[in-house]
Amino acid sequence: MRRLAYLDQQVFQWITKHLCCPDQFSVKVFKWISRSGDGYLYILVATLLYFYDPEHGALFFYTALLAYSIEIPLYVVLKHLFKRKRPCDLLYNLKSHIVPADKFSLPSGHTAAAFLMATIVAQYYPTLTLFVFVWASLIGISRIVLRVHFPLDVIIGASLGLCMAISAMVILG
Numbered sequence: 712m713r714r715l716a717y718l719d720q721q722v723f724q725w726i727t728k729h730l731c732c733p734d735q736f737s738v739k740v741f742k743w744i745s746r747s748g749d750g751y752l753y754i755l756v757a758t759l760l761y762f763y764d765p766e767h768g769a770l771f772f773y774t775a776l777l778a779y780s781i782e783i784p785l786y787v788v789l790k791h792l793f794k795r796k797r798p799c800d801l802l803y804n805l806k807s808h809i810v811p812a813d814k815f816s817l818p819s820g821h822t823a824a825a826f827l828m829a830t831i832v833a834q835y836y837p838t839l840t841l842f843v844f845v846w847a848s849l850i851g852i853s854r855i856v857l858r859v860h861f862p863l864d865v866i867i868g869a870s871l872g873l874c875m876a877i878s879a880m881v882i883l884g
Contacts, residue, residue, distance in 0.1 A: 716795075719863040723798055723855065727805075731856050738808050741853040745809065748821040748850040753779075753828050767835040770883065774834075778827050778879035782871060786820050789871070793817040798858050807858040819860045819868030822851040826872030834880055847872075 731737070757775045760768040795817035799807035812820075825847035833840040851865040860868075 715863070719861045720798075720802065723861045724802070726855055726862065727858065738857070741856045742809060744849050745821060745853040745857055747846070748825045748853075750824060753824065756828075756832075771831060771835045774876075774879045774883050775828065775831050777883060778831065778875045779824070781878060782823060782827055782875035785875070786818060786823055786871065789818055789867075790815040790820075795861075795864070798861055805858060809857050809859060811859045816860050817864045817867060818871050819851060819854050819864045821854055822847070822860075822865045822868030823872040823875070825850040826869040827876045828872075830873050830876035831880070834876075 753775065757772045761772040762768065764771070790813065794815055797807070797811055797814065797816040799805050799811075800814065826844075829843035829847040832843045847869070851860075851869055854860040854865055855862060
């Protein structure tokens, strides 16, 4: 496990050194992308679909509600089980570009929520599949660029979101 954490830190440092643009414009763009995954958009989309899409809206709404009601408590349990420090708290002389909501990094809740929503959108609105998965991926990337998550946090968050969405879709048929 330590070897995996070490490798994850090395990948994080490589990404932030070679792939991240430190200019203010890029940071602002990634902050905006990250904020799009704060949860308000999910509530708005699900509510609008519930009222304005008679074909899939209600089922979409209930699937998302069930998936998030499973994902959020599981996410909290995993955060407190792993208690992994964030990059800005673990790596010397590194500051995050945003203030994280809590002190632990594994899994990435923003990424989990984004992939959960993307999976459900793709199920009921397949023409949006590419768009929503690119958007969810950008949220995950933004969490690394903003220095609040390691790559493994994002990968596990994405997996959590996918699994919870699929579970809810199976339960609701």
